[in-house]
Amino acid sequence: MAVRTRQVKNKRDANGVLTGRAGTVYDVNIKYATPDGKKATYEKGGFLTRKEALQHEAEIKAKLQAPTFASTVKAQRKQTVKEYLDEWVESYARVNLRPSTYDGYKRTIKSYIVPYIGHVALNQLSPSMVDKAFQEMLDKGLAPGTVAGAKRVLSVALNHARKYRYMESNPARDTLTKLGKAEKTPDPYTPEQVRALMECVAGTDWEMPVVLGGLYGMRRSEILGLRWRNVDLENGTFGVVEQLPFHVPPKTTVIEEMAPPKSNGRTLPITDVARPFFEKQLAFLQAQKEAAEKAGTPYYDNDLVVCKSNGAPQAATWISSGFGKLLAGLEMPHIRFHDLRHSAATNMHQLTGDFYTVGEVLGHTLAGIGASLGMSMNFEAVTARYVDVRLERKKEVLDAYHAAIHPQPKQPDKQEPGRQRASRGKQKNSIEIGR
Template sequence: MIISYSQTFFFSFPYTAPDGAKKTYTKRGFATKRDASQHEAEMRTKLQNPGQIASIASQRKQTVANYLNEWVESYARVNLRPSTYDGYKKTIANYINPYIGGVALNQLTPAMVDKMFQQIIDKGLKPSTAAGAKRVLSVALSHARKYRYIETNAAKDTLTKFGKNDKTPDPYTPEQVKALMQRVEGTVWEMPVILGWLYGMRRSEILGLRWRNVDLENNTFDVSEQLPFKVPPKTKVIEEMAPPKSNGRKLPITELARPFFLKQLAMQEAQKEQAAKDGKPYYDNDLVVAKADGAPIAASWVSSQFGKLLEDLEMPHIRFHDLRHPYVKPTTKKFTTFFEDFRAAA
């Protein structure tokens, strides 16, 4: 029987288990009567098969949390990058399981997911947090559907609309980047900004670039590795790097960019000499961008301190990652013009 309840539909019908026991199958939360009718017909057919009854009974005991916790380890940890896996795991633990984790996986409905979004937003969190939870849940449920654990993906049939009020800020214009570069010249931010905007390098690629991969004689450098994800706090020595997100690439050191590499190299040589004079340790990790004692800079520090830097400079907020969208290719005329204007202003 199909019944309408609170703007959704559900059905319930009796069936006989293999042991002769009388049971009832119920499914709630369908957006339309047609969807409820279709699923009811499918389940009536399945529950006429004793083998299907045992499988369905087993699946009904599996909760959303049980499935997601297993899925994130068996799929995300193995197939995704460490940072993505870590983000999925946190999203599941903080923004999905607390709200719908106790629901039976094959009883999850779009209405329940919509309610989860509203609870996240009512808690004072940004709509983008709810949107992120939807993305993770949708991917996980699409895999559950392929495994035949569920018939439909509840995260794809939700009604919640996520507006543009919480969108990522627009990246800087060339004029804004020029202003930023002029204001960070001679600071620890100079080289990261140049590598991020003018070469389109990712944060971890910048922090993992080593001088052994910089060929000042032939004016090229290789982006063939990056700083490992989640370097422990207070790490002084990096034993191994991680592979870059995209395939390795060779980039040119143009005549206009070369002085920045040379200035960075000279600054680090001076830091080594000063450490020796002061009797302090210098951790030579061969990094192009590093702390004053040669130790690696944490990626999280770049993200958090870049926001504070822009606030101190009274410049519009963007993420450090946004510097590379779009970036000025070092081989273009636009790059040459930009640097000529920048150096003239400086």
């Protein structure tokens, strides 16, 4: 008999919840011959009723008649969750996802999945095992958002395993753990707060990153990959057509090739408010380069708008890790650097009501900008109204936002090409900043 009974001390109910009572469960055990004539065994246990077990037995026996399915069962019979995930992240995630997403998947698998269920045989993984892993993560103090991220990655990977017929179902989708709400996203900065921040970082290394992030909503990698060859001061435009590669080795001095942007690229107008910042940055970098040549020190001209004092590319971690410390020193409300992008989107939309043009400025899809602004609507119907957003309309939207901020750039000291670092000490601002 391929279906066997087994006594357990703590039986689960139909919803998978432990009842605290002993009971009987049913296991399926099928012996079969592989296509090459060798003996093999298929096992799956824990069915609540004999009827469920018999039904599963009949389904598997029918599938085992197909040689391809039998070979798959044999190959995957001893594969662990770790072995499968390690193979999956390289064969699928590395090829199909952005480098940053692939890297995030790898870290999530290594840190939050493998330590808890990596040793389990893939075809023996159950929703209760995944639930237990989630509970252990929460008990160790991991944030619900972190656990939810691990669940997303595991669910995607196991859904592919189900499609490959490595397992019958996706255990990550049948879990019962309530992860609750993730941490609240910080409120975007108002135009007054963006202005205050820009005034605080005037004359420091943070000035141009904050200008591009706060006024134009550019992504971190787009800012660090913006080159002067794509800036046309004469015609008042610049192109966001490339970005800093995701993996840049430490101490890199020369960037041979940039990466394509997440969007298809976009041309943006240089407004009257933004122009002085571009002109000042260009003059500052030229003075810095001349000073290095005069002093006989190396200068690596990568043509970057934002770079280190020797012209080398800035590391992405400089922005990510330093921005929070910068805000703490300025006594400003905490946001991530990426939230400057959200601030720009929110402020432009509130001032103009033109969410479509805002999306074009930020390089978002319709659904993407709608999600950022918390909007839900028929985007296909709206698309019919816009065949193309011309540069003039982008300028109108940006002019409205920049006029609401209108910071005055601080002129650099002509006798000193160096810049001060943004102070981490407490500073008083002429504009009161709300918390």
